[in-house]
Amino acid sequence: MPKDHLAGAQDHYDVVVIGAGLAGLTSANILARQGRSVLLLEQHYKLGGLATWFKRPGHHTFDISLHGFPYGMVKSCRRYWSPEIAESIVQLTGIRFDNPMFSLTTSFNRDDFTKLLIDQFQLDPNTVKEFFDTARGMNFYDDQTTTARELFDRFFPGREDVIRLLMEPITYANGSTLEDPAISYGIVFSNFMSKGVYTFEGGTDKLVGAMEQELKKSGVDIRIRSDCEQVLVEGDKVKGVVVNGRTIKCDAVVSNSNLMSTIFKLVGEEKFDRGFIDDAKNVRVNNSSTQVYIALKPDDPLDESMGDLFFTSTAPTFNTDALLSRDITSRTYSMYYPKTRPEGRPQKLIVSSTNARWEDWDLPEAEYEASKQDLCETTLDALDHYVPGVRERAVHVEASTPRTFNHYTQHMHGASFGTKFEGLAVSRALPQQIHGLYHAGSVGIIMSGWLGAMNYGVIVANEVDSTLMTGGSASTDAAERAVVADASTN
Numbered sequence: 001m002p003k004d005h006l007a008g009a010q011d012h013y014d015v016v017v018i019g020a021g022l023a024g025l026t027s028a029n030i031l032a033r034q035g036r037s038v039l040l041l042e043q044h045y046k047l048g049g050l051a052t053w054f055k056r057p058g059h060h061t062f063d064i065s066l067h068g069f070p071y072g073m074v075k076s077c078r079r080y081w082s083p084e085i086a087e088s089i090v091q092l093t094g095i096r097f098d099n100p101m102f103s104l105t106t107s108f109n110r111d112d113f114t115k116l117l118i119d120q121f122q123l124d125p126n127t128v129k130e131f132f133d134t135a136r137g138m139n140f141y142d143d144q145t146t147t148a149r150e151l152f153d154r155f156f157p158g159r160e161d162v163i164r165l166l167m168e169p170i171t172y173a174n175g176s177t178l179e180d181p182a183i184s185y186g187i188v189f190s191n192f193m194s195k196g197v198y199t200f201e202g203g204t205d206k207l208v209g210a211m212e213q214e215l216k217k218s219g220v221d222i223r224i225r226s227d228c229e230q231v232l233v234e235g236d237k238v239k240g241v242v243v244n245g246r247t248i249k250c251d252a253v254v255s256n257s258n259l260m261s262t263i264f265k266l267v268g269e270e271k272f273d274r275g276f277i278d279d280a281k282n283v284r285v286n287n288s289s290t291q292v293y294i295a296l297k298p299d300d301p302l303d304e305s306m307g308d309l310f311f312t313s314t315a316p317t318f319n320t321d322a323l324l325s326r327d328i329t330s331r332t333y334s335m336y337y338p339k340t341r342p343e344g345r346p347q348k349l350i351v352s353s354t355n356a357r358w359e360d361w362d363l364p365e366a367e368y369e370a371s372k373q374d375l376c377e378t379t380l381d382a383l384d385h386y387v388p389g390v391r392e393r394a395v396h397v398e399a400s401t402p403r404t405f406n407h408y409t410q411h412m413h414g415a416s417f418g419t420k421f422e423g424l425a426v427s428r429a430l431p432q433q434i435h436g437l438y439h440a441g442s443v444g445i446i447m448s449g450w451l452g453a454m455n456y457g458v459i460v461a462n463e464v465d466s467t468l469m470t471g472g473s474a475s476t477d478a479a480e481r482a483v484v485a486d487a488s489t490n
């Protein structure tokens with residue numbers, strides 16, 4: 001008989017959280033600390049969602065999405081998780097760029113970027129200062145019609161090299177393009193520029209393990225291998241969920257599943273107003289990624305002079321289409337040295353990441369496998385330029401594609417960063433459509449990435465708590481503004 005992963009679960013909870021990505025985990029933890037009974041459902045066999053890792057023989061542990069996040073994670077982890085988690089966050093200082101326009105190394109903060117833009121890119125110091133101040137002053141509630149391209153044209157007309165320096169890492173960090181609203185660029189860029197790029201010492205496995213301990217302390221009922229099939233709605237109210245064939249009742253649902261799956265698969269479009277569904281149908285799902293995971297021998301001579309995060313491209317100029325193309329010209333290498341996991345066996349790993357489109361990987365099986373193999377081979381060729389002889393030095397090489405991300409998270413098209421900007425308004429409008437139904441997870445660029453997803457989990461948890469307390473009449477604008485302000489000032 002198959003194992004019952006819901007054995008001992010109650011028939012009713014205050015809140016059911018569907019999905020254990022960083023937003024779902026954070027919402028569950030906050031709600032349980034606030035005294036709510038919380039059931040956390042995860043369809044996969046481990047917690048973390050895209051914040052994940054995998055192990056291979058030879059003591060290699062590969063991180064999938066631990067490449068860098070802004071300093072704001074320290075504050076969010078301390079407030080909403082634990083001081084111990086916050087204390088493991090450390091800075092990455094070796095950020096490198098190499099492309100036909102420029103090669104440089106930076107600590108990726110405002111002081112260093114200002115110096116680079118004035119000394120190497122020969123820009124007027126006042127223009128640079130004004131640009132930084134403008135980006136810093138942007139917030140969530142600002143004008144959304146100005147695009148990132150218009151912002152750059154205002155400050156640096158004709159300077160494609162400057163646009164590349166400023167935009168390429170953010171495109172990598174959240175999938176945003178020059179056509180997206182300038183605020184989705186400005187907020188994330190300023191978050192990084194405030195203090196640089198950070199990582200979690202000990203790896204994603206340590207972080208998610210520590211979070212699991214906190215969730216247990218908070219009293220969350222955690223269930224893995226529990227695939228939520230349906231959110232039950234009666235009239236305009238959430239009544240419960242169907243999971244692994246069992247019905248569990250609840251007063252509120254926080255879905256950390258992709259926004260589109262939440263609306264169209266878990267609830268069903270017939271439960272919403274026509275106008276809302278029209279808006280939802282216009283939401284664009286964000287792009288996905290490919291990665292190549294390369295393990296070197298622990299005693300390989302690769303040293304920290306290679307840097308921590310290395311943005312490389314052979315494309316003559318910055319161009320979103322080229323960044324997404326299957327004909328890869330841009331690769332971002334993350335280096336993992338023994339310092340990444342000081343407590344484990346020493347390891348030297350390189351993960352090459354590239355933004356990617358689902359269509360390019362939605363192939364018949366044999367073609368798909370061949371394309372994956374080609375991805376590994378061409379990546380080794382490209383990396384050889386920086387790590388000579390890498391093909392012979394590598395002891396393990398494998399690749400993931402948009403299909404891999406879709407398989408493990410059920411995200412439509414394997415989206416790495418949820419939806420485009422318009423998804424945010426649709427996500428926020430869910431509880432107005434169905435009382436007790438919330439979505440927390442990567443949407444709208446700003447609320448994606450480790451920090452964005454976590455902070456969105458905080459906003460939604462406060463909203464749910466307040467709704468449960470008042471029976472639905474509470475406004476959480478103040479809570480939302482406080483968290484968004486926090487996210488924007490770290």
Ligand SMILES: Cc1cc2nc3c(=O)[nH]c(=O)nc-3n(C[C@H](O)[C@H](O)[C@H](O)COP(=O)(O)OP(=O)(O)OC[C@H]3O[C@@H](n4cnc5c(N)ncnc54)[C@H](O)[C@@H]3O)c2cc1C
Binds near residue numbers: 051067409418
């Ligand atoms: C290759 C790659 C590299 C990245 N690099 C970085 C980086 O360096 N820095 C950074 O900040 N961000 C990075 N990101 C993005 C970041 O990982 C994500 O934005 C963030 O982790 C998403 O969190 P989330 O809460 O939205 O949910 P997700 O992590 O998407 O998790 C959603 C969870 O819901 C579960 N689920 C879905 N449907 C159901 C269901 N019906 N029933 C039960 N469970 C369900 C899924 O299994 C999953 O566990 C990267 C992403 C990728 C793919």
